[in-house]
Amino acid sequence: MASVRGALGVLGAAGGRALAALIDLVLPRECAGCDAAGGLAICDGCARALAGPPAATRPTPAPEGLPPCFSAGGYEGALRALILAYKERGRRGLAAPLGDALAGVVAAGATGRAASHPLVLLPVPATAAAVRARQGDHMLCLADRACRRLRRAGWPTVVAAPLCALPRADSVQMNRRARGLAAQAAFAVRPGRLRKVLAAAEVGATFVVVDDVVTTGSTLAAVATRLAANGIQVSFAATLAATRLRSPPAEVAVRQQNQRQTDDMPSIAQIFSGRS
Numbered sequence: 001m002a003s004v005r006g007a008l009g010v011l012g013a014a015g016g017r018a019l020a021a022l023i024d025l026v027l028p029r030e031c032a033g034c035d036a037a038g039g040l041a042i043c044d045g046c047a048r049a050l051a052g053p054p055a056a057t058r059p060t061p062a063p064e065g066l067p068p069c070f071s072a073g074g075y076e077g078a079l080r081a082l083i084l085a086y087k088e089r090g091r092r093g094l095a096a097p098l099g100d101a102l103a104g105v106v107a108a109g110a111t112g113r114a115a116s117h118p119l120v121l122l123p124v125p126a127t128a129a130a131v132r133a134r135q136g137d138h139m140l141c142l143a144d145r146a147c148r149r150l151r152r153a154g155w156p157t158v159v160a161a162p163l164c165a166l167p168r169a170d171s172v173q174m175n176r177r178a179r180g181l182a183a184q185a186a187f188a189v190r191p192g193r194l195r196k197v198l199a200a201a202e203v204g205a206t207f208v209v210v211d212d213v214v215t216t217g218s219t220l221a222a223v224a225t226r227l228a229a230n231g232i233q234v235s236f237a238a239t240l241a242a243t244r245l246r247s248p249p250a251e252v253a254v255r256q257q258n259q260r261q262t263d264d265m266p267s268i269a270q271i272f273s274g275r276s
């Protein structure tokens with residue numbers, strides 16, 4: 001099986017993902033979280049990584065406009081592997097367990113709210129390029145699954161998509177501030193769909209932005225800010241996982257602070273390379 005999956009590389013990324021998704025449906029496979037054999041898409045141990053319990057999480061520093069956030073766990077280990085397998089390697093069968101886990105996170109965030117008021121799930125929109133590359137909108141699929149799960153549990157729930165994602169630059173190399181600015185410019189309103197969402201607001205709906213992973217929070221903050229500017233107040237965000245951001249060691253932080261005070265001083269790289 002591993003050699004078959006490895007051979008998919010010759011098809012190119014999109015073709016490989018399409019075939020991987022097909023193989024995922026028709027052949028026995030290993031666990032997507034830990035590669036354990038046994039013919040299960042997800043083994044019992046990795047399923048426990050999805051079981052939570054969900055908890056409140058918040059990046060530090062949190063960007064302006066970021067709503068309260070809840071996640072099933074840290075973006076690491078089995079949870080990270082499962083998200084990547086679903087999102088990047090065409091393991092479509094994981095939409096069910098991941099969507100159910102997302103429903104659990106939404107339910108945790110909505111605890112204490114009147115169950116008679118509708119929940120509106122707002123998946124972070126994917127760019128057209130991402131939808132093409134992944135053969136579909138992976139967050140919309142997860143939101144649909146979570147919606148069905150919440151309905152079965154008695155929550156009146158719908159999925160809405162009042163925003164669309166505009167093409168944007170790759171943010172991997174951007175610093176935190178640049179990411180925030182790029183995120184602010186990344187979403188546009190779809191007027192027809194926004195009207196329906198505003199109607200839900202009039203009957204007291206709870207609005208929940210859902211995404212796979214929260215890292216700096218800039219995307220969630222940008223979505224919530226864009227919605228707020230159009231009359232939709234997001235109550236909270238629910239994600240499958242949260243990246244645990246690591247602060248630099250105290251000594252490095254002090255040196256970075258000194259570096260900002262004068263350009264004449266040697267750079268951090270020069271200090272560590274002994275050229276100062």
Ligand SMILES: [Zn+2]
Pocket residue numbers: 031032033034035036042043044045046047078
């Ligand atoms: Zn496993």
